[in-house]
Amino acid sequence: MAWAYFDTSALVKRYVDETGRRDVLRLLRLYEVVTSALAPVELRSAFRRRVADGALDEEHVPHILKQLAAERGSWALVDASRESLATAETLVATHPLRALDAIHVASAQLFATRIGMPKLMFVSADARQTTAAAAVGMTPRHIAV
Numbered sequence: 001m002a003w004a005y006f007d008t009s010a011l012v013k014r015y016v017d018e019t020g021r022r023d024v025l026r027l028l029r030l031y032e033v034v035t036s037a038l039a040p041v042e043l044r045s046a047f048r049r050r051v052a053d054g055a056l057d058e059e060h061v062p063h064i065l066k067q068l069a070a071e072r073g074s075w076a077l078v079d080a081s082r083e084s085l086a087t088a089e090t091l092v093a094t095h096p097l098r099a100l101d102a103i104h105v106a107s108a109q110l111f112a113t114r115i116g117m118p119k120l121m122f123v124s125a126d127a128r129q130t131t132a133a134a135a136v137g138m139t140p141r142h143i144a145v
Contacts, residue, residue, distance in 0.1 A: 003076065003117065004031035005108035005133075007101070008042040009125035010143050011035065014071075015047070015064045016056060020125055020143040027123055027141065034076040034120075036084075036107040038100065043068060078107035095132040105132045112138060 004027060011033075013024040047064055050056035078084065080103060087106035091097055097105065105122070112120035122133035123141045130140035 001030070001032050002121075003034050003111070003115065004121040004123055004141070005034050005104075005111065005138070006039075007035065007104040007108075007122070007124040007126065007129060008039050008046060009129075009145075010123040011039060012043060012046045013125070013143065015043070015067060016050060018055075019145055023143050024123070027121075031121065032076065033074070034078065034108070034111050036104050037077040037079050038103065039075075039077070040068065040072055042100065076111070078111050080107070081110075084110050091132055091136075095128065095135065097128055097132055101126060101129050102132070105129055105136065108133060108138060109136050 010024050013021040014028060047056060047061055051058050051061060084103060084106045087109060088102035091102040091105055092099070108120060108122050112118050118137050119139045121141050122130060122138040123143060124130050125143040125145050127142060130142045134140045
């Protein structure tokens with residue numbers, strides 16, 4: 001199976017029923033997940049925010065976290081290394097990305113280079129991220145929000 005980079009905005013749709021979930025589930029059947037090592041922390045934060053906003057019932061969180069723990073062992077996690085952070089700095093100089101969004105694009109770019117797959121699919125619900133991913137040669141897949 002081929003790899004695809006899933007940023008947190010896409011991965012959260014794996015666990016929470018929201019717009020774009022069907023697309024993410026289909027892609028997860030077709031591709032192995034690669035993401036930043038920061039994604040599990042971001043996911044937990046996203047779940048907490050959804051509970052606070054009333055978009056997710058607190059009672060569902062333990063099941064979601066158990067599912068996340070079971071699945072993340074099969075993901076390829078890209079460390080937030082000096083190299084990925086330097087690449088992210090370069091990205092924010094030319095693209096209007098938030099810091100963590102730039103780290104995701106940089107992580108995907110470095111992974112793509114390491115495995116010799118420059119057209120790695122980059123899956124995100126953030127249009128700025130997919131635009132930046134396309135600009136550095138990856139294949140963007142924007143998920144509806």
